[in-house]
Amino acid sequence: MEVGTMVEINSETVADKVYESGFEGIFTPLFRVRDSSLGAYLQAGGYTAIERALGMSPEDVIEEVKKSGLRGRGGAGFPTGVKWGFIPKDAEKKYLVCNADEGEPGTFKDKYIISLVPHLLLEGMMIGGYAIGSRDLIVYIRGEYWLEASVLKRAIDEAIPYVKQKFNFDVNIRVMQGAGSYIVGEETGLLNSLEGKRGHPRPRPPYPAQKGFMELPTCVNNVETLAAVPFIIKHGADAFRKFGTEKSTGTKLVGISGNVKRPGIYEVPMGVPLKKIIELAGGTDCGGKIKAVIPGGTSTPPLVADELEQATLDYESLASFRTFLGTAACIVICECNDIWKVAENIAKFYAEESCGQCTTCREGTRFIEYLFHKIVEGTYSWSDVDSLEEISTYMQGSAICAHIDACAMPSQKIISTFRRELKGGKRNHD
Ligand SMILES: Cc1cc2nc3c(=O)[nH]c(=O)nc-3n(C[C@H](O)[C@H](O)[C@H](O)COP(=O)(O)O)c2cc1C
The missing domain is CATH 3.10.20.600 (Ubiquitin-like (UB roll))
Structure with missing residues (x-):
């Protein structure tokens, strides 16, 4: 098929890996509809949360999200309402950016939200935009998700005139497609990429809430985070808190x-x-x-x-x-898998995806990959095993962004836990 061809999505095939866990959550009933159109979303009660939000003050919307205990689903788990509260009220122009880069190996949840209920994400973005005082909303989506990007664009074409006509709510939503790099999932790398620069993470401070996209206040949120917001506004923070634990809600x-x-x-x-x-x-x-x-x-x-x-x-x-x-x-x-091969494969990914800005990350991730490779090949010495444990410990926190920890922390756990399984691999104190 020619790249760029619009494809009619068959939601049955897209959804073949979405299973019911036997529990009615906030996504399952909507996933079950298997129809990504505006009509189906409205029938399922869609766009009533934005209507409710528009009847509240932006501050009250932020308060409700804070009360719900919702924490970012993109990896760092930062409280969403608190993040929204950081955006300066008096700034004339500001942005809400949805992070749909979804590059973390093993992660494929955002893809399903976008392809099955794109309007849920758009409604969450609109509520977020209203809360922080921004009408400029951007979705940064990984290049490989071109099919999902086309679903999203179609949904945006339906949603914008609908909310304008129904609620007199004027909003602009753009979709920007990435070019296949992992590091641009990191929010400041993402902002650089959005600006057309190399996707290198930026040193912080300043934080995106102060200087983000085009040096203007910007809030970056993950797809799943934003898609959870309509439920909170529609049913209230307490309904969200009924799911989960005291501190990990929803x-x-x-x-x-x-x-x-x-x-x-x-x-x-x-x-x-x-x-x-x-x-x-x-x-x-x-x-x-x-x-x-x-x-x-x-x-x-x-x-x-x-x-x-x-x-x-x-x-x-x-x-x-x-x-x-x-x-x-x-x-x-x-046990049927070789844990050392798994570790080498993971380290290889992080070495290849390091942006190369920080020496510790550029060299350290490659060195970890090399040492795991020696273990896989059986050509390691005990000083290699010790080096692996030491380097993966000392590398942590030594670069601009957390990419380095993404390689170092799992490697450190694997080598410290499983080294005793290597022939003669016990430390003196084991
Ligand atoms: C190396 C690296 C890659 C990341 N990749 C993603 C990603 O693909 N998607 C995402 O939402 N967040 C990713 N993050 C986290 C973002 O920097 C940011 O915390 C998140 O988008 C904020 O949204 P949230 O508060 O809703 O979780 C990544 C972080 C790092 C350090």
Whole structure:
């Protein structure tokens, strides 16, 4: 097919990896409709949240989102209402940017929100724009999602005249397509790319809320974060808080892959045991023992068997195991897989995707890949194993952005946990 051809999306094929978890969350009922048109969204009660928001003051909208406890679903988990509150009220021009770069390996949830319920995302963006006082909304979408970009553009063409005519709400939404780099998912790299520059992350401060796109105040939010907002405004913060735990509120879209029978997207309330999610995905596909589970995309340190017994899917539980919820992209790794090959593959990704600005990241990620490669090949020495553990520890936090940690933290966990399985690999104190 010629690139650029408009394609009629068959939502059945797009949705074949979205499964029901047996729980009515905030996305599942809408995913079930399997029709991305404005008509279907209106029939499902769409665009009543923006109507409600427009009847509130922008400050009250921000308060409601703060009360809901919604935290960013793009990886860092920053409270959304607090972030919106950072945008200066008196700035004449400001932007809301939706981060649809979705580059974290294992992560494929935003793709389904965009292709199945694009209007839910657009409604969330409109509410966010209204709350921060911006009518200039931009979606930055990864280049590989050209099909999703065309769904989104079609939805925008339907939505803008609808809200103008129905609520006299004038808004401008643009879609910008990236060119296939991971690092532009990092919000300041994204802003540079939007400006037509190299997608290099910027040093902070200044933060995007002060100087973002074109040096103007900008709020960057993930797709899933924004798509959760209409539910909060329509049903109230308390209804959202009914899902999840005290501190990790709401539901989460989990993308599960690796050694499971039914890899795909499942919506679950925050706080469910990780083991339950693996059960939902049909259990392991090889019948073998689980060696490790990456809980939130490859940048999050894996959990090992005994941790898996206790871990639940929420910010606090995963932090207690010195890992993160990230994007909730769970990757199950069984004993039938070579953990060293997995580690080498992950390190290779981060080495290739380093923007190269910071020496520690440019050289360190490559060196980690090289050392894991030596382990895979069986040509390592004990000083290589020690170096790997030391470098992956000291690299952490030593660059402009968190790309370096995305490589260093999982590598450190893997080498410190599994080195004793290497022939003669025990430390003196083991
Ligand atoms: C290396 C790197 C890659 C990232 N990639 C993404 C991404 O693909 N999508 C995303 O939403 N956030 C990504 N983030 C997080 C963003 O910088 C930012 O925190 C997020 O878009 C904010 O939205 P939220 O508050 O709604 O989560 C990445 C961060 C880093 C350090």
